[in-house]
Amino acid sequence: MDYKHTSVMLDEAIDILMTDERGIYVDGTVGGGGHARAMASRLDGGLLIGIDRDQEAIDAAADRLSGFNVRLVRSNFSRFDEILDELSIDRIDGAIFDLGVSSHQIDEASRGFSYMHDAPLDMRMDIRQQLSAFDVVNHYSEDQLVKIFSEYGEEKFSKRIARAIVERRRSTEIKTTGDLVELIKGSVPALKGAGHPAKRVFQAIRIEVNNELGVLDGVLRSAVNRLKVGGRLAVITFHSLEDRIVKTTFKELATDCICPKDLPVCVCGHRAQIKLLGRARTPSSQEIKNNPRAKSAKLRAAEKIQSGVERSI
Ligand SMILES: C[S@@+](CC[C@H](N)C(=O)[O-])C[C@H]1O[C@@H](n2cnc3c(N)ncnc32)[C@H](O)[C@@H]1O
The missing domain is CATH 1.10.150.170 (Putative methyltransferase TM0872, insert domain)
Structure with missing residues (x-):
């Protein structure tokens, strides 16, 4: 099968995501394996898990990633927790989601x-x-x-x-x-x-x-839960509806107290679990010129932190 897809913001996403060559990383939207191959090439003793709901993507990724330490799972990423449980994996070092459809x-x-x-x-x-x-x-x-x-x-x-x-x-x-x-x-x-x-x-x-928006908030929360402290999450979106969900969920997960502003003391006990790694990044004009489908892309990234509760112990 001829599977054509040009990965968007490839280097930016992988540079910001990967901090440990021996780590366990999840590509939740493995597609034809473009980001995944770049990630797998940087691993030395680590493991990559690639998820996609599309069998054609899994077949293409299997070809592209042969020889690397990779597990491919055909599933909706909404089963993020179950997939990691089935693989007996508790904590991960990073996860990437490159949302939407592939060019293929x-x-x-x-x-x-x-x-x-x-x-x-x-x-x-x-x-x-x-x-x-x-x-x-x-x-x-x-x-x-x-x-x-x-x-x-x-x-x-x-x-x-x-x-x-x-x-x-x-x-x-x-x-x-x-x-x-x-x-x-x-x-x-x-x-x-x-x-x-x-x-x-x-x-x-x-x-x-494809219920594309319905599963997004949940999988971001699951991924953050599974990250080790210092582990990272990178998400690439292609339209404002997706980006709004990522921005809102990240903002909440990066905030200590989410009580209404007029309450004098915090009663919610909410503690930040992540810190944002800068604002949304966008592709360079050169990338957009080479691949017009990258035009609307936005990359957001976050890092897991010790929550306030753990920090105070
Ligand atoms: C933009 S492509 C990913 C391309 C890939 N990063 C690459 O570089 O080759 C998005 C992929 O995510 C998959 N996908 C979208 N929503 C999904 C979901 N909820 N669960 C699993 N896979 C999903 C699609 O089937 C598609 O193959």
């Missing part, structure tokens, strides 16, 4: 992620899962469609597009990405400089089908 998933027309190719409406990262783009487009109510197009796609014409879908469904099923693109084009004005008219709706459906 988008470019492989048959996966139905792309508005540029005509294919059955699918968009499942894990083909074992039930819900597909076909189900969303053909079975969600008009209100549900408006909600996901607005929230996950930040699409201005959500109502018009949802209405057009529901009207079309009365006479025939919407079976392909091409059918959906035509419907969207016919229901929104062609605005200059606004990008492809189907871009935002496709993003919204993909996020819904």
Whole structure:
């Protein structure tokens, strides 16, 4: 299988993440193994665990990482704790999440992620899962469609597009990405400089089908829990919805007290577990020139600290 994906912010992410060549690191979104290979190459006596929910990614990563001390697990990263338990691993030195879809998933027309190719409406990262783009487009109510197009796609014409879908469904099923693109084009004005008219709706459906936002906060907390003191977490996001979740969760985990501001004394007992390693980093203009898909990337990183409770003992 030809698996094409250019890893985003590769050196920046690995430089900030890796502090111990003998450590145990997790790549929660191993994809074709780009970041993972760079990590594995820096290990000497350490272990890399690569997780992906997509079998094609696991197969590509297995090829790319052969010869390294790596364990690959096909799973949703929402099972982070169970995966480490199954491998009898308690603490880790670092974890990376490079979120969203790979270029391979988008470019492989048959996966139905792309508005540029005509294919059955699918968009499942894990083909074992039930819900597909076909189900969303053909079975969600008009209100549900408006909600996901607005929230996950930040699409201005959500109502018009949802209405057009529901009207079309009365006479025939919407079976392909091409059918959906035509419907969207016919229901929104062609605005200059606004990008492809189907871009935002496709993003919204993909996020819904794969529950991309629903699992994010939980896995960040699990990863932080599993880090050794001094261990690090690096997360690369590609749109503001994901980045907002990472920023908010990091901020909370990096804060001692989260009581309402008007309380005179702390009653929450919340203690910071991480410190932020600077602000969000973005790709260089050269990287964006070489790989336009890197354009919207943001890298956030944090380091596990001794919590205040432990520190005071
Ligand atoms: C941007 S790609 C990662 C590319 C990889 N870092 C590289 O350099 O080759 C994102 C990968 O994460 C996987 N993925 C996304 N959400 C996931 C989840 N909740 N659980 C497991 N894998 C997930 C996708 O299947 C995809 O292969």
